[in-house]
Amino acid sequence: MAALFAGIDGGQSSTIAVILDADGVVLGRGTAGPSDHVDEPAQTQRAAAACESALAAALAAARLPADTAFEAVVVGLSGYEGSWHGREPVFRAARVDYKHDAAIALAGAIRARPAAVVIAGTGSVGYGESARHEPIRVGGFGYLFGDEGSSFAIARTALAAAMRVTDRGVLTDLGAAALAFFDCLDLRALARAVALREIGRPQLASFSRVVFDAARLGDPEAAAIVEDAAAALAGLAQLVVEQLGHADMPAVPVAFVGGAMENAELRSAAARRLESATPLARVVEPAFEPAVGAALLAFDAAGVARPA
Secondary structure, eight states, rough: OOOOOEEEESSSOOEEEEEEEEEOOOOEEEEESSSOOOTTTOOOOOHHHHHHHHHHHHHHHTOOOTOOSSSEEEEETOOOOOOOOOOOOOBSOOEEEEEHHHHHHHHHHHOOOSSSEEEESSSSSEEEOOOOOEEEEEEHHHHHHHHHTHHHHHHHHHHHHHHHHTTTTOOOOOHHHHHHTOOOOOOHHHHHHTTTTTOOOHHTTTTHHHHHHHHTOHHHHHHHHHHHHHHHHHHHHHHHHHOOOTTTTTOOOEEEGGGGGSSHHHHHHHHHHHHOTTEEEOOOOSOOOOHHHHHHHHHHHHHOOOOO
């Protein structure tokens, strides 16, 4: 069988796998549940099972046998810091490599170096690579200490603001929307459900869509939250770019990726803020999704030249 390469984007809300042939053609794409491993027990199987399921779905979509072997599989995992948490996934592959999800996002988004990417999904992080492929990472400190500008942060900010004013007997429009969205009787019940993990981080982060809609419809509080998120994401990008670029070189290309960036208002506001803050940055559209970036890195892992 011809050489095959797989890439997996293991996110906090979903997992995506793609299969490429030696010419770079996408043969199949599969999805599964979240690969989030934060707060999971030491022997968790959650991330491993999601990665295996996504790749199995991609094989099925490609009409390939379930026991198909790969030259290499690269998995990009949110928050990966050099060691897998829990059971590792099992693949039929000559080589399996794990990366931080920022690295696969950049590999898919921009081919040239230096370059930078900002991911804004359930969490957030800024990442770049120099002309010599030296990595730079900023942010990405997780939902307790960072993730500024992310879907989770947008939802958390909106809910916290709504909760504070209920002590004055006021239920804001966003507060009322939250009660309907999460099917809770009041905001204290919502806070308790989150604390008890009856509502998980991906579900909480999904409330950002309501905040985006409210901002688009003219809610000033929601609009301010979205603008603050855009400023935070532009700030992450600026920190990376200023470490990569200098006045004597062309502007560094920057791509914004992730689920939150599917919102046009957030994406355009972040791009506008970044380009007005520094002439060293040039915002570009990502070429490919992170899962494809992981598959391209699988060519590197196998020692095979990437397709043009």
